[in-house]
Amino acid sequence: MNKVDDMEVRVEDVWKSFDRGRIEVLKGVTLHVPKGGIVALCGTSGCGKSTLLNVISGLEEVDRGLVRVAGRDVVDEATRIHLLRHRIGYVFQFHHLMPDLTLEENCMVPVIAAGGRRADGLERLHDLAATTGVEHRLGQRVRELSGGERQRGALVRALMNDPELLLCDEPTGALDEKNREMVFELLLELVRARGRTLVLATHDPDLARRCDRCVRMRDGRIEGEGI
Amino acid sequence: MNLWRMVFTNLRRHRVRTAIGAAGIALGVATMLSVVGLLGGAVKMFERILQSDSEMVVFEKSVSDLFFSNVPVEVAGELEKQPFVKAARPVLFTIITAPGRPVVTCFGISAADPRLGKGEWLQGSAAGFTDHGNGVVVGERAADFLNAKAGGTIELGQSTYPVAGVVRMENGFENGGVFMPLVTCQKEFHKEGLCSVVSVALADGHESAEVKSWIESHHERLTALENEEFSRSYSQFKIMKTTAWVVGGCAFLLGGLSVTNTMILSVFGRIKELAIARVCGFSRGQVARMIFGESLLISAIGTVMGWGLSVAGLYALRAIPQLQGYIDPRIGWKEVAGALVLAVVTALAGALYPAWYAAKLKPAEALRFE
Numbered sequence: 132m133n134k135v136d137d138m139e140v141r142v143e144d145v146w147k148s149f150d151r152g153r154i155e156v157l158k159g160v161t162l163h164v165p166k167g168g169i170v171a172l173c174g175t176s177g178c179g180k181s182t183l184l185n186v187i188s189g190l191e192e193v194d195r196g197l198v199r200v201a202g203r204d205v206v207d208e209a210t211r212i213h214l215l216r217h218r219i220g221y222v223f224q225f226h227h228l229m230p231d232l233t234l235e236e237n238c239m240v241p242v243i244a245a246g247g248r249r250a251d252g253l254e255r256l257h258d259l260a261a262t263t264g265v266e267h268r269l270g271q272r273v274r275e276l277s278g279g280e281r282q283r284g285a286l287v288r289a290l291m292n293d294p295e296l297l298l299c300d301e302p303t304g305a306l307d308e309k310n311r312e313m314v315f316e317l318l319l320e321l322v323r324a325r326g327r328t329l330v331l332a333t334h335d336p337d338l339a340r341r342c343d344r345c346v347r348m349r350d351g352r353i354e355g356e357g358i
Numbered sequence: 359m360n361l362w363r364m365v366f367t368n369l370r371r372h373r374v375r376t377a378i379g380a381a382g383i384a385l386g387v388a389t390m391l392s393v394v395g396l397l398g399g400a401v402k403m404f405e406r407i408l409q410s411d412s413e414m415v416v417f418e419k420s421v422s423d424l425f426f427s428n429v430p431v432e433v434a435g436e437l438e439k440q441p442f443v444k445a446a447r448p449v450l451f452t453i454i455t456a457p458g459r460p461v462v463t464c465f466g467i468s469a470a471d472p473r474l475g476k477g478e479w480l481q482g483s484a485a486g487f488t489d490h491g492n493g494v495v496v497g498e499r500a501a502d503f504l505n506a507k508a509g510g511t512i513e514l515g516q517s518t519y520p521v522a523g524v525v526r527m528e529n530g531f532e533n534g535g536v537f538m539p540l541v542t543c544q545k546e547f548h549k550e551g552l553c554s555v556v557s558v559a560l561a562d563g564h565e566s567a568e569v570k571s572w573i574e575s576h577h578e579r580l581t582a583l584e585n586e587e588f589s590r591s592y593s594q595f596k597i598m599k600t601t602a603w604v605v606g607g608c609a610f611l612l613g614g615l616s617v618t619n620t621m622i623l624s625v626f627g628r629i630k631e632l633a634i635a636r637v638c639g640f641s642r643g644q645v646a647r648m649i650f651g652e653s654l655l656i657s658a659i660g661t662v663m664g665w666g667l668s669v670a671g672l673y674a675l676r677a678i679p680q681l682q683g684y685i686d687p688r689i690g691w692k693e694v695a696g697a698l699v700l701a702v703v704t705a706l707a708g709a710l711y712p713a714w715y716a717a718k719l720k721p722a723e724a725l726r727f728e
Contacts, residue, residue, distance in 0.1 A: 185722045190720075190722040191722045208641075208642070212639060212641045215637060215639040216639030221637050227634045227725070231372075232367060236367060240634075240635060240638045240640075241638040243364055243640075244635070244640045244641075244644060245639055249360070288638065292639070
């Protein structure tokens with residue numbers, strides 16, 4: 132594997148616009164995140180952090196430029212599906228769990244998508260749920276869970292297929308201070324313990340400081356590193 | 359949890375929506391099976407009238423309706439002389455009026471015809487029904503609405519006839535009709551020497567082909583068919599059966615619209631959920647399969663409900679005294695299989711647009727959707 136392939140995430144001169152080019156959100160963004168790196172994308176709302184995460188995961192197609200994750204160019208549906216099933220886990224600001232399903236049912240969705248064995252999925256679910264402290268809540272419907280539990284549940288769901296790369300878009304943005312701290316600590320702990328790569332969008336400098344690297348974004352461009 | 363389990367879970371958590379979708383299909387299935395069952399039953403009853411103790415029917419070629427068929431009665435006599443025929447019985451089908459009843463089915467038969475023997479004589483006896491007399495036998499239902507009693511008289515058409523007996527027939531058409539001696543019937547309808555059909559019972563060890571060949575060579579204006587062949591080819595039966603399937607199918611498709619509606623609501627109501635499923639690795643195909651699966655399950659539930667409803671409805675109708683004998687609910691495997699096929703087609707067609715819409719959703723856009 133050469134140096135480039137060793138990059139877990141490689142974004143080269145990526146441009147992305149909306150509304151038929153009228154709104155330019157990413158303007159020539161280049162970002163390299165090595166395997167095992169923990170990187171925070173910082174910047175004010177609307178600077179392009181979320182779009183960059185979406186581009187890395189393949190949820191948004193780029194206008195031009197190159198996005199490569201784990202040695203694969205994110206150019207088509209098949210690659211996107213492969214990455215989202217096996218290589219990438221995604222956590223949003225809002226948990227986006229299905230409210231009428233139990234936490235267990237929610238967390239098993241990625242296993243269904245990947246065609247995994249139920250027994251294996253359940254084993255992994257119980258392991259992750261025990262680590263994140265929601266094991267006793269697995270049988271509860273999401274609407275019966277607290278905000279912190281829901282977000283921890285979302286974290287479990289993102290990790291169900293043991294992805295190498297975790298993308299988190301303001302994962303603690305909707306939580307109170309106590310839960311924010313708990314969820315963020317848990318996130319770092321899980322990622323570090325398993326040697327995973329984390330790219331995190333946040334506008335919270337405290338959280339950004341605790342990452343290995345902080346990439347500042349402004350107006351669709353990488354402005355520099357550091358808070 | 360596999361995809362089907364997820365499908366089931368999705369339906370379970372929107373019970374009311376699922377129930378409404380299934381109810382639409384259930385009503386469609388119930389209507390279709392009821393119409394098909396009722397008309398199919400009517401056809402079967404008519405077939406049984408023709409097939410009384412016989413294997414073949416001889417009638418006039420190219421008639422659209424047996425009421426218009428004219429077969430010389432001598433043909434029955436000629437056939438009976440053939441070694442391959444055990445019995446040949448002429449029957450004249452007509453419609454006659456009675457006071458307060460514009461339509462009464464009338465069967466002109468010979469005294470030797472076995473069909474009266476199959477009934478339960480409630481009044482009078484077979485002795486009063488002779489080939490050259492004018493005593494008529496009235497079915498139980500007809501006796502009821504014509505106020506007929508054995509020993510009395512009834513007005514039929516232009517004449518008054520003595521009632522030789524009242525008989526309870528299993529077949530609704532026969533139970534609601536009047537049996538008249540063939541010759542009397544011919545006179546009443548100015549069809550002297552004619553009958554509508556000749557029912558032919560084959561002699562042991564002989565084939566229907568012998569009758570067909572004999573009819574072909576001796577009476578080119580007539581045709582002989584096995585009962586089953588006749589049922590398949592008789593245009594009135596075909597029209598009735600086709601009408602039943604078309605009417606039933608239309609009702610079914612109307613019910614199917616409720617599935618489309620349910621699935622559209624279902625997709626539009628969970629756009630974010632579908633987007634999350636995509637983020638979790640669901641392919642477009644898996645999303646589409648999930649929507650089709652939900653639609654199929656709704657249709658399957660609706661089909662079972664509709665089948666139950668139609669069976670219950672037909673049996674309830676059959677229990678109504680005024681309809682007894684006219685309704686012979688026949689929901690065979692063909693009808694159920696037809697309903698199932700329509701249910702699957704409706705489910706797939708109904709889910710086509712919702713599934714396409716769900717599959718083409720762009721997850722990032724859908725997550726921004728409010």
